[in-house]
Amino acid sequence: TVSDGVESCSAALSGGEGSCVLALTTVGARTLTATYAGSTGFTGSSATAPHRVEAPPPPPPEATTTAITDDSPDPSEAGTSVTVSFTVIAAVGTPTGSVTVSDGVESCNAELSDGEGSCNLALTTPGDRTITATYPGSDGFSESSGTAPHTVEAAPEPTTTSVGSLGPLH
Numbered sequence: 001t002v003s004d005g006v007e008s009c010s011a012a013l014s015g016g017e018g019s020c021v022l023a024l025t026t027v028g029a030r031t032l033t034a035t036y037a038g039s040t041g042f043t044g045s046s047a048t049a050p051h052r053v054e055a056p057p058p059p060p061p062e063a064t065t066t067a068i069t070d071d072s073p074d075p076s077e078a079g080t081s082v083t084v085s086f087t088v089i090a091a092v093g094t095p096t097g098s099v100t101v102s103d104g105v106e107s108c109n110a111e112l113s114d115g116e117g118s119c120n121l122a123l124t125t126p127g128d129r130t131i132t133a134t135y136p137g138s139d140g141f142s143e144s145s146g147t148a149p150h151t152v153e154a155a156p157e158p159t160t161t162s163v164g165s166l167g168p169l170h
Contacts, residue, residue, distance in 0.1 A: 001037075004030045004051070024053045061142040062090045066099065066135045068148035070118075075151035078126045082150065084108070085118040086133040090141055097138030103129045103150070126154040 001010045002022050009020035013036075022032070032051045038044035070085040088095040094115045101108050101121055108119035112135075121131065131150045137143035 002032060002034045004032055024051075027053050027055045059140070061137060061140050062092055062095075064088050064090045064095050064135060064137070064141050064144040066133050066144040066146040068101075068131060068133050068146050069116075071121075071131055071148050071150050075153050076123055078152050078155045079122075079124055081120040081122045082131075083118055084121050084131060084133065084148075085116070086146065087116050088112055088135045088141075088144065089115055093141070095135065095138065095141040097136065097141075100134045100136075101131060102134070103131050123150075123152045126152045128152075 001008055002020055003009075004022065004024060007023055007025070009022045011018035011020040024030070029050065029052045031048050033046055033048050035046040036042075036044050066086060066088045068084060068086050071082050073082065076082045084101045086099055086101065088099065096112055098109050098111050099117055099119075101110070101119055103121065103123060106122055106124065108121045110117040110119040123129075128149065128151050130147050132145055132147050134145040135141075135143060
C-alpha cells in the first residue's frame with residue numbers, strides 16, 4: 001500500500017516489486033509512505049519519500065477574432081470623425097476589456113459590451129489608409145486584430161464671394 005496520509009492505492013507484488021496509481025488531488029509537499037504488511041516467512045516493512053504536487057498550468061487563452069464591422073462614413077472628409085464599429089468573438093465565452101482602433105496616426109479606445117463596441121476616430125489627413133482594431137486579450141482570451149480599408153478625401157476648399165464696387169456714397 002502507498003499513501004500520502006489522505007489518498008492511498010495498493011498493488012500485488014510480483015518478484016518483490018509492484019506499482020499502483022496514487023491520485024493526488026491537492027497541491028503541496030507531502031511524504032509518500034510505502035508499506036508492506038508482510039506474509040508467511042516475510043516481515044512487514046515501510047519506506048518514505050518526499051513528493052511535491054504542483055498546480056496544473058492554466059489553460060491556454062481562448063482564441064479570439066476581431067473584426068471591423070463598419071467604418072462610416074467611408075469615404076470620409078479630412079478633419080471629421082469616423083465611427084468605427086467592431087466585434088471580438090471567441091468560440092467559447094464572451095471577450096471583455098477594451099479595443100484600440102488606429103490608422104497608424106490617430107487612435108480611439110472603447111470598452112467591449114457583449115463582444116461589441118465602437119469609437120469615433122478623427123482622421124485629419126486625406127488619403128487611403130488601413131484602420132486596425134486591436135484587442136490586447138483579457139481574462140482568458142487571446143489577443144487579435146482586424147483591419148478595414150478607409151479613404152479620407154480632402155476637405156473642400158472654402159469659397160469666397162466678392163462684391164463689386166458700389167461707387168461713391170453720398
